[in-house]
Amino acid sequence: MQHQSYPATRLRRSRSSAWSRALHAETVLTPADLIWPLFITAGESEEPISTLPGVSRWSVAQIVDRAKEAKAAGISCIALFPNTPANLRSADGKEALNPDNLMCQATRAIKDAVPDIGILTDVALDPYTAHGHDGIVDGAGYVLNDATVDVLVQQALNQARAGADVIAPSDMMDGRIGAIRAALEAEGHHNVQIMSYAAKYASAFYGPFRDAVGAAGLLKGDKKSYQMDPANAEEALREVAMDLAEGADSVMVKPGLPYLDIIARVKAQFHVPVFAYQVSGEYAMIEAAVAAGAGDRDKLVLETLMSFKRAGCSGVLTYHALHAARLMNG
Ligand code: PBG
Numbered sequence: 001m002q003h004q005s006y007p008a009t010r011l012r013r014s015r016s017s018a019w020s021r022a023l024h025a026e027t028v029l030t031p032a033d034l035i036w037p038l039f040i041t042a043g044e045s046e047e048p049i050s051t052l053p054g055v056s057r058w059s060v061a062q063i064v065d066r067a068k069e070a071k072a073a074g075i076s077c078i079a080l081f082p083n084t085p086a087n088l089r090s091a092d093g094k095e096a097l098n099p100d101n102l103m104c105q106a107t108r109a110i111k112d113a114v115p116d117i118g119i120l121t122d123v124a125l126d127p128y129t130a131h132g133h134d135g136i137v138d139g140a141g142y143v144l145n146d147a148t149v150d151v152l153v154q155q156a157l158n159q160a161r162a163g164a165d166v167i168a169p170s171d172m173m174d175g176r177i178g179a180i181r182a183a184l185e186a187e188g189h190h191n192v193q194i195m196s197y198a199a200k201y202a203s204a205f206y207g208p209f210r211d212a213v214g215a216a217g218l219l220k221g222d223k224k225s226y227q228m229d230p231a232n233a234e235e236a237l238r239e240v241a242m243d244l245a246e247g248a249d250s251v252m253v254k255p256g257l258p259y260l261d262i263i264a265r266v267k268a269q270f271h272v273p274v275f276a277y278q279v280s281g282e283y284a285m286i287e288a289a290v291a292a293g294a295g296d297r298d299k300l301v302l303e304t305l306m307s308f309k310r311a312g313c314s315g316v317l318t319y320h321a322l323h324a325a326r327l328m329n330g
Contacts, residue, residue: 255281
């Protein structure tokens, strides 16, 4: 690259008008880049989530309406999470395997009413366990890897049979991508994708999500024995390499903004589709800033979403998806 100096080069020239700024934009953000996470309740009416202002749990019937709104706004895909009734939570999380659980009901209803929007389903046991962990625990509370993978495979098949398009394991067990891929292939779900939560960190930004799925009060201890240490980047690349080798179609980095460096490194090294999850605590931070008069919601939302695209993401999971899509649609 040839470097010229001032005044032959004035980088402000191309910034001097709106048309020119548009012409020089290196990155584009569109509604199709967004995945909208939605929470399902067994109740019949909307349940606002106090730590996620503006986000609610919806009944299965209401979720169908949300899917229609998402489709109309140009959003590609929705991600589903259940708030399982307390009486259906157990040590082994077996409600995850019920073909009539909230996830499967919602998946079937959306597929029926809005067939051309993608449905991403989360694979992990925390919305179903009485202890709030993502897997099966031993007597000491340690999450057992291989026993958990056996259940996750069954959970993924249950979701695929209900019509899920993208299976998204968020549990961070070793070997689960290969095991799930093999089971999907064996049952003929050849085009059901796997988006692996490959680099998922043990983060303080998941608090409002745990309220939303009703796991907050249940969880004892932390998830550091399976989710990643925020100090590590090399290890994230190893996680991604393993999940790709096992058959992941795309990989996710989570949370989003504090881990933009990981996104950029994954993209540079592997050249595969990378997604970011702008998680609940990030959403809550933006909303808190807005409520405090410290920023403009629309601009904060679009700037943060653009940063993921710039870092190398194909798309972003964000609770602001519908709002952002509508802003972009004008
Ligand atoms: C469950 C799961 C979590 C999130 C997505 N899937 C929480 C956790 O790992 O404790 C967090 C999403 C968010 O905070 O928005 N395995």
